Amino acid sequence: MQIKTRATRPIDGQKPGTSGLRKTTEVFSQSDFLQNYVQSMFNVVEPAGKTYVIGGDGRYFNDVAIAKMLRMAAANGVKKVIVGRGGLLSTPAASHLIRKYETDGGFILSASHNPGGPKGDFGLKYNIPNGGPAPEAITNAIYEQTKTLTEYHIAQDDAPSITEEGRFALGDMEIEVIDPVADYAALMETLIDFDAIRDLISRGFTLRFDAMHAITGPYAVEILERRLGAPHGSVVNRRPSPDFGGGHPDPNPVWAKDLVDHLMDPDGPDFGAASDGDGDRNMIMGRGIYVTPSDSLAVIAANAHLAPGYAGGIAGIARSMPTSGAADRVAAKLGVEAHQTPTGWKFFGTLLDAGRATICGEESAGTGSNHVREKDGLWAVLMWLNIIAARKQSVQEIMDDHWAEYGRTYYSRHDYEAVDSDVANTLMDDLRDRLETLPGKSFAGLTVTHAQDFDYTDPVDGSRATAQGIILNFEGGARAVLRLSGTGTQGATIRLYLENHEDPAGNLAQDPQKALERVARAADQIAELEKRTGRDAPDVIT
Structure with a gap:
């Protein structure tokens, strides 16, 4: 097997979100975009002599991307790859395979619930040996690699077909194609x-x-x-x-x-x-x-x-x-x-x-x-x-x-999709600056009792995550949360989460949107959602 080292240069926009890197299919299929990101991942995980799972949800570009990744895996010294027949694996099935076969991790190709196709979205993420998504320390290191990358390695030979189960070779690397469902x-x-x-x-x-x-x-x-x-x-x-x-x-x-x-x-x-x-x-x-x-x-x-x-x-x-x-x-x-x-x-x-x-x-x-x-x-x-x-x-x-x-916790999510990123970020920044002034004030008849920007310290390993979303608590137990979604590929999605708890002796048969009406109005008055986004209603209510 011949290995080619190809010169490249950093490509903007390769910062992973909450679940790997997601972009439009058009962006992911641009020259060297996939290869740069894959090489950046390999540079961080040091794959030589290791075994990985690879699979995806079958969306457009899945087969092309896997073929390129197999060639790059072989060129970077990977010992073995376990791949679902046809390149197909559900995300939970991939996690199970990583754990069952005690591999060194896996690569999952998906943009989850985002649309697919040539005009849709594509995504790629690395899962660690416990089967779960890579923590921020690893995704941050991958991002740093994307900013300085100068070359990537790829086998000149074509990857074998993965449409049938069996064991195949690409240079010194073994490829095991398995039934994606059985395990x-x-x-x-x-x-x-x-x-x-x-x-x-x-x-x-x-x-x-x-x-x-x-x-x-x-x-x-x-x-x-x-x-x-x-x-x-x-x-x-x-x-x-x-x-x-x-x-x-x-x-x-x-x-x-x-x-x-x-x-x-x-x-x-x-x-x-x-x-x-x-x-x-x-x-x-x-x-x-x-x-x-x-x-x-x-x-x-x-x-x-x-x-x-x-x-x-x-x-x-x-x-x-x-x-x-x-x-x-x-x-x-x-x-x-x-x-x-x-x-x-x-x-x-x-x-x-x-x-x-x-x-x-x-x-x-x-x-x-x-x-x-x-x-x-x-x-x-x-x-x-x-x-x-x-x-x-x-x-x-x-x-x-x-x-x-x-009791019943009435709950709903209001999504404002494809909002201009500057508008969305300014809205959240301005709200953060006002959090200390909100307690004690009333909006839509609800009084704010506590307002915070949610920070988290992991109770097991002590790792920290800051600025994870704004929580607005109101008298009576109602709550509103605002955060920017990390799963979209167009502009920004502002998500407003609403909840209001009713005790067992209360009215448990209300229409949820009616039960949450005052909370929604209070959140809008505080954050000026409709005014700043130019929307008179959310794009999606679930």
Whole structure:
């Protein structure tokens, strides 16, 4: 094998966000853009003699990028690469492979819930040997490499085809192409009561899973239809597509409207769910009811003992700061630790590794446990099916019982998308400068009790993360959070998170937007969201 060292120069805009580097496909496919970033990662992780997992969600450019990465891996002395057949691996499946085969890490190609295709988005991130996203110390080091890079190494030979399972060679590097689904499905059988779910389905329970033309389709077909016995066709939009069927692979009521329409029909299925581009997010519904991700996290945590993998109880619950406090109330009742971390699954890793958390979740449709070090959409779906089978209740009945015990935390997220970056940053900076002046003042009839810019110190390793989002607390327990999203590729997305808790004896049947109306108006008056963005309403409400 001949190795070519090619001269290059730094390319602007290669700073990783909360989950790796995400850019438009057009940017990622520009000359040397991918190669520069891959070489910068290799320079930091020192890959010679090591083994890695590589796979992605099948979006446009996935196959081209993997072929180039295999050639670069061989040129940089990698010993072995494990890759999913066709270059396909869901993000949680990739995390499991890293852990099961004790590799030195992995490279995941995805822009998660962002659109795909030639005009869509692409992404790449490095996961460390525990299976989780690289911490900021590593991503910062990668970014520093991108600013000084002068050359990259690539094999002149073509990479072998990865469309069939088997073992292949590229120079001295071994490439093992595996079934992308088998190991993950086997893991789920150790955690979830498949017998109980099979029995539930055999008695006429109906479900609809929308894979959104994304990576979870093959996983859901294998598990839900073949292993659990759901009728053929229960999994819809099952074939992964490079552009996700022209849709937006984000599992929420806006982008999964077809699923919502089916579940809101009085004659609809008993249960509905969706997953996103790379399979790490989820949406849960019952007939006539949508379950917010914050509530879903709380219910899973409260009922985890019903699944075989968690029969001994859980050690703790961790949630991202913008996620509602519903899970904290569960932790208090169970007598386990409750952790509030910055947004980004990487912040859960130390807690999981130290045994201080078992169940984790984010308001952005991410839920998971200590079985991998990524959020896991299909796992969350299976946990819900396990809970339904064990409790012998509908989703609505489960939620009613949960709220009757813990109260209901009304919750919603308002997204202002593709805002001019300077406008968004100035809005947040101006708000930070005013935080000390806000307590005691009233807005829309709500008095601010506390205002802070959230900083975090990891209780395990002491690492610090600052300026992670602004929290506004109001009298009566209402809360608003503002932060800039790190997952977009166009301008900036301002996210406003709203919550208002109602005790068990209160009104538990309100329309969420009505219950949150005053909180939303107060947050807008404080931050001047509509005035500064020029929007008279959020672009997306979930």
